[in-house]
Amino acid sequence: MTDTAQPAAVALDDATVAFRVAGDRVYTAVERASLSVAHGEFVAIVGPTGCGKSTLLNVAAGLLKPAAGSVKIFDQPLTGLNRDAGYLFQADALFPWKTAIDNVAIGLDIKGAPRELALQRAQGWLTSVGLGAFANRYPHMLSGGQRKRVGLAQVLIRDPKILLMDEPFGPLDAQTRQIMGNLLLDLWNADRKAVLFVTHDLEEAIALADRVVIMSAGPSARIIGDWQVTLPRPRDISEVRMEKQFHELHREIWRVLKDEVMKGYAQSTQAEAV
Amino acid sequence: MTRLTLLFWQSMVAVVALALWQFLTTVPVFGKILLPPFFFSNPVDVASQIIKWFTTGVIWKHLMITLLESVLAFVIGSVGGVLVGFWFARQPRVAAVFDPYVKMINALPRVVLAPIFALWLGLGIWSKVALGVTLVFFIVFFNVYQGVKEVSRTVLDNGRMLGMSERQLTRHVYWPSALSWMFSSLHTSVGFAVVGAVVGEYLGSAAGLGYLIQQAEGVFDVGAVFAGMFVLSAFVILIDFGVTLVERRLLVWRPTAEGRG
Known part of the structure; x- marks a missing residue:
């Protein structure tokens, strides 16, 4: 978005995702969603429960194929x-039969890296997520x-x-979430990757991201808003929440999100009644 | 209850039961022995029979035969169960084709196969091994099948996203999951291996614990029948203990119910 010279890390163009449910009925989870994440950009997707945020993420991961529209990764379909x-x-999602260090090393193991090197690098990563002493725990x-740290x-x-x-x-509980959020930001700061972060927690989204994208309530969820977060970095999750700019942005986005959350809630209670 | 008092009460149960047995089979109550020794023997006779077996050494041969049969039945049945279970789970079409036959064979009480195995394989150890295999195979087969089928969707997706090929998924995800289910049925399958061996021996053989019991029964030596049963129980408990040790070693990664969760 900001850097036109480089292709977007993730570019969804009019992506529609539909599932076949109960025979011939088709459930459209996400409709014509367009979203691009620039290289090194941290984008958070926020939406009411069950709106298809994860669906969109699975499309970007290639775990799901969109029924229509295109997905490009660094300009390649x-x-x-x-x-x-x-x-x-x-x-x-950790492999329960592997120790923490083996769980981390597996990514290199399957590429055929020498075992020694894989273990050494894994130990390094465990240390950076603060679990250096837990290598041999299952x-x-x-x-x-x-476990989330090991996953990271x-x-x-x-x-x-x-x-x-x-x-x-x-x-995770509220305190652990903040600690994990700060850990994520630290790691991300060291080496800025493109991040697509799905959450239902607006505060978490604003505190972490460069951009917050709002989705409407499903079915046929759409992207209905896109805000830049210009809070200075590096940020501390618990401190950034005190800033005036944070509050203003929160109020502005919440005004849009609230209606969708209520809609989503109404739908979920209706569905239960049926 | 502390460990010691528990142990005390546990041994008390045995003491009381044995004392009652001895009393009712040897001491007349109102001029009548309630449990005729001909049908019920008595603890002293049973104990002396067991001691005689071990001092003369005749029992060792029979124990070794039963152990050999059980181990062979367990190993062959497990390997077969793991391979076929794995194959079926990964090839749903094959599984669908064979499904009714698997169910049919499994529904059959395996004891009726014993005479056929005796015909096919003779009265040696292999007819007993075959009977044990038919029991062990299905337990392991169903567990492994389930284990592969029920691999967590998230763990699989994670493996894929980490870049695993189908072969690597098999090795790092399906296989450990299948084996863990197999190990969790270890006690049952080992138990059934012994059942297969002993029942096979009982129905026709020339050696083994089942043979020993069957011989004693043939001459109405109830003391020896009981002695055989006690030796058999001790044998199974020992094997079960061995299995527990193996299990503890192999399933360290599993959360235990009572330990750290």
């Missing part, structure tokens, strides 16, 4: 999985926040050009 992207999932011996290291060791994050800190 995406076929199959997005090999430039690292994906941090909302649910636990995932079930770690707390939810620690697992993704980052492959040095992906694009980072896709699906409410990665959703299951």
Whole structure:
């Protein structure tokens, strides 16, 4: 967006995603969404629950194919999985039968890197996410926040050009979320990757991102707003929330988002009644 | 309850049961022995029979035969179950074609196969191994099949996004998941391997614990029947203990119910 010389890391153009449900009925999750993430840009997608934010992310990852529209990664049409992207999932995605260090090293292992080197780099990444002393723990011996840290290291060791994050800190408690948010910003600052970050938490989105994109309530969710966040970096998640600019932006975006949240809520209660 | 008091009460159960058994089979109550020793033997006779077996050493041969049969049945059944389970889970069409036959064979009480195996494979160890295999195979097969089918969607997607090829997914995701399900059924499948061996021996053989029990029954030596049962129980408990040790070693990555969660 800002840098026209370089192609966008992720460019969705009029992407529509539909699922076949119960025989012949077709459920349109996302309709004609256009979104581009520039190289090194941190974009957050915010929307009411069940609006298809994750669907959009899966399209960018290549896990889902859009029914219509195009997906380009660095100007190349995406076929199959997005090999430039690292994906941090909302649910636990670590391999439970591997220790923390093996979970991190796997990304290099499968590329055929020498075992020694893979382990050494994995240990390095574990240290950068603050888990240097937990290398030999299995995932079930770690707390939810620690597992997310391992997940972050697992993704980052492959040095992906694009980072896709699906409410990665959703299951964590409020304090751990802030700590994880700051850790993410620190790591991102060191080496600015394009980030597409899905969340339902507007505050988290503003605190982290360069741009906040709002989606309408589903079905047939659309992108209905796009705000630049010009808060200075480096930021501290808990401090940035005190700034006047943060509040103004929050109020402005919330005015749009609130209606959608209410719509989404009404739909979900109706669906339950049926 | 502390460990010691628990142990005390546990041994008390055995002591009382044995004492009651000895009392009712040897001491007349109102002029009548309630449990005729001919049908119920008594603990002292059973114990002396067991001691005789071990001091003369006859029991070792039978134990080794039963152990060998069980181990062979377990290994062959497990390997077969893992391979076929894995194959079916990865090839849904193959699974769909074979599904009714798998269900049919599994529905069959395996004991009726024993005479056929005896006909085909003779009275040696292999007919017993075959019986054990038919039992072990299905337990392992169903568990591995389930294990591969129920790999978490997220973990699979994660593997794919980390750049794993289908072969690497098999090695790093499907395979460990399948094996973990197999190991979680280890106690059951080892138990069934022993059942297969002993039942096979009982129905026709020349050696093994099942044979020993069957022989004693043939001459109405109830003491030896009970002795055989006790040796068999101790044998199974020992094997089960071994399995627990192996399991602890292999499934360290699994959360345990009582330990760290």
